[in-house]
Amino acid sequence: MEKNSREDIVVVDGLKKFFGKKKAVNGITFQVHAGEVFGLLGPNGAGKTTTIKTLLGLLEPTEGVVKVLGLDPVGDDVQIKRQIGYVAEEPLIFKSLTPLELFGFIASIRGLDGEVVTTKAKEYMESLGAMEYINQTIATLSRGNKQKIQIVSALLHDPSLLIMDDPLLGLDAKTVKVVKEIIDLQVKRGGSVLFSTHIMEVAQELCHRIGIINNGLIVGIGTFEELSKQANKAGANLEEVFLRLTEQDESVNTIITNLRASFLGNNGTR
Numbered sequence: 001m002e003k004n005s006r007e008d009i010v011v012v013d014g015l016k017k018f019f020g021k022k023k024a025v026n027g028i029t030f031q032v033h034a035g036e037v038f039g040l041l042g043p044n045g046a047g048k049t050t051t052i053k054t055l056l057g058l059l060e061p062t063e064g065v066v067k068v069l070g071l072d073p074v075g076d077d078v079q080i081k082r083q084i085g086y087v088a089e090e091p092l093i094f095k096s097l098t099p100l101e102l103f104g105f106i107a108s109i110r111g112l113d114g115e116v117v118t119t120k121a122k123e124y125m126e127s128l129g130a131m132e133y134i135n136q137t138i139a140t141l142s143r144g145n146k147q148k149i150q151i152v153s154a155l156l157h158d159p160s161l162l163i164m165d166d167p168l169l170g171l172d173a174k175t176v177k178v179v180k181e182i183i184d185l186q187v188k189r190g191g192s193v194l195f196s197t198h199i200m201e202v203a204q205e206l207c208h209r210i211g212i213i214n215n216g217l218i219v220g221i222g223t224f225e226e227l228s229k230q231a232n233k234a235g236a237n238l239e240e241v242f243l244r245l246t247e248q249d250e251s252v253n254t255i256i257t258n259l260r261a262s263f264l265g266n267n268g269t270r
């Protein structure tokens with residue numbers, strides 16, 4: 001096993017999280033190094049959100065150790081939250097506020113200068129194409145625009161670690177490009193990022209290292225090149241590597257063949 005160093009912003013060691021009989025996470029070990037964009041990939045229900053929630057102290061491990069910035073997310077909750085920006089998978093709370101009111105509220109609970117935060121928030125809102133909604137009740141915003149508000153909210157205190165659970169979900173192409181830039185800048189100014197995504201192209205492009213989770217276990221970890229080797233798929237793209245490592249490549253082909261046979265006739269043509 002890789003040795004934990006002070007440069008590990010996140011350390012997950014033998015993490016297990018059970019919900020009754022359901023083994024959502026069943027012994028996961030990985031580290032996120034300082035200055036790194038780390039991607040967590042995995043099929044639906046693989047255990048990504050469960051893992052991420054333990055990093056925030058929102059779930060307590062059933063077994064194993066989780067350290068974030070050298071601290072225990074459950075015991076040192078407040079200290080960690082000060083340094084983390086979190087984009088959750090589930091939609092925003094405080095939906096009866098406008099984004100501007102929400103940003104003001106965040107500034108006050110984080111003890112930040114209101115004016116500085118407002119200026120920063122407006123800049124992010126502008127770049128995400130959401131400025132026109134800054135005074136509109138969050139509940140009435142479209143899904144993608146709600147997601148933009150969540151992302152801005154996570155950035156207002158210049159966190160050293162950005163943890164984002166499926167941040168690109170529901171965002172349009174232009175916004176995805178901007179969020180990719182925000183992730184890149186986070187690292188360029190000395191921070192780190194851990195995010196989950198289902199968009200393979202984005203993970204391949206942005207992540208220094210990737211951890212692939214399947215059924216609560218890590219089935220591949222490393223740079224894209226290292227994962228390609230682990231999958232025995234030199235020259236393949238991340239989608240192919242991912243499907244191989246999660247043992248879905250053959251089943252997906254069978255499913256497609258069967259679907260074609262059912263809907264188009266046995267030879268797959270009309």
Ligand SMILES: Nc1ncnc2c1ncn2[C@@H]1O[C@H](COP(=O)(O)OP(=O)(O)OP(=O)(O)O)[C@@H](O)[C@H]1O
Nearest residue numbers: 019022023024042043044045046047048049050051
């Ligand atoms: N509170 C809970 N009670 C019972 N089972 C849960 C609970 N939370 C998660 N699970 C189960 O744990 C497994 C892992 O869920 P998790 O949300 O971590 O998956 P995920 O990798 O984030 O998936 P997705 O890509 O769909 O977001 C799933 O089978 C899920 O149904």
Ligand SMILES: [Mg+2]
Nearest residue numbers: 048049050089
């Ligand atoms: Mg999830």
